[in-house]
Amino acid sequence: MTKHSSENQLKTPRTKLKRLSARGSYDRETIYDILDSGFICHIGFVADGQPYVIPTSYARIGDHLYIHGSSAGRMLGNLSRGIDICLTVTHIDALVLARSAFHHSINYRSVVVLGKAEPVTDENDKNTALKAFTEHIIPGRWAETRWPSKLELKATSVLRLPIEEASAKIRTGDPKDDEEDYEMDVWAGVLPLRLIPGEPFPDSRLKEDIAIPQYLLEYKKRGPK
């Protein structure tokens, strides 16, 4: 089975949208596009019967999502035991202003991935994952930095989640008002929202004569993917 012929695996009774199913999508292209456009996810897991939702950074390599952190934290410690988790990525694209309060909405793209994370223990694999985090956020940054030492790699827990059960949900376009409301003298439409970089702010201990690197200027111009 080739990578992109396994689309139907991603749709299961647990990931199938129960409402507004026209907004749902289950193919890898759509899901990967949304995943690759972000760098912060929210991970849901259960500890002592209580669900927790914790934000963390992530990167995709092939058909796996990678997360990392200290194994001393609540999340990584729990996740490394192979419990069921949910990893959700959400992009807010616009406020949708309808003529009726009821039909106000938000244009967004989100992905939900269900599964169990597994620890990445091989040193090279861990290093590859850490490189992916940096390069996923700011392409070009990794080459310039001091790379992780053996001790740092040991102190970092890296987990990977196979993308096998997932769904995307997307809302785009105009508000949908009730037919009789279209006659109202009220402005309606969408207000786009985008995460935009400001001016790079140098570290208070930055050495003199170090210019802002080209890849950062390009990132600033382009914004997050």
Place this chain on the structure above:
Amino acid sequence: MTKHSSENQLKTPRTKLKRLSARGSYDRETIYDILDSGFICHIGFVADGQPYVIPTSYARIGDHLYIHGSSAGRMLGNLSRGIDICLTVTHIDALVLARSAFHHSINYRSVVVLGKAEPVTDENDKNTALKAFTEHIIPGRWAETRWPSKLELKATSVLRLPIEEASAKIRTGDPKDDEEDYEMDVWAGVLPLRLIPGEPFPDSRLKEDIAIPQYLLEYKKRGPK
């Protein structure tokens, strides 16, 4: 007990930060400031043993958070049964570029609230909550819209979550590099990120001669709170 003397209630063994406790905060002022600066949360809940994390909009009124949706959906249907949930709000403020790959980080503010949601059934209370959603996102919008009908109120599930067990986690400022890395000739610092509104885009069926309202121009200039 006055509202702001009950701070210690919010810190419990379940919300106490296990790592980097200097980043943690448990007072209502800090937590409410972060909650009021956003409009999208991620809600974690368990259904058939599987945790789910779903993005949704919210608004705070006093010491409660309100969410809404269709009771036909997976989330509202489950939540209205009074199960344990986690509501998390995250703001990404900046990328933090350290000299070492290992110390790269993100400046952020997040809040985690644990508890059980309860249905809001009174029609006036539901209406007040729906007004809060609209006004929380775009102050000034509610007055101009067509307000919810009895039928619409009935079709909408509104739930509220008391803010009784919560924590905030905040990272700000410069990267923290290992002492020996400060000598490296590598740019280090922070790159601020902010959700910024673009140009309002009129609905394809907008009536002629309806100008963009003043509150929307102000929102566009100011951005999300």
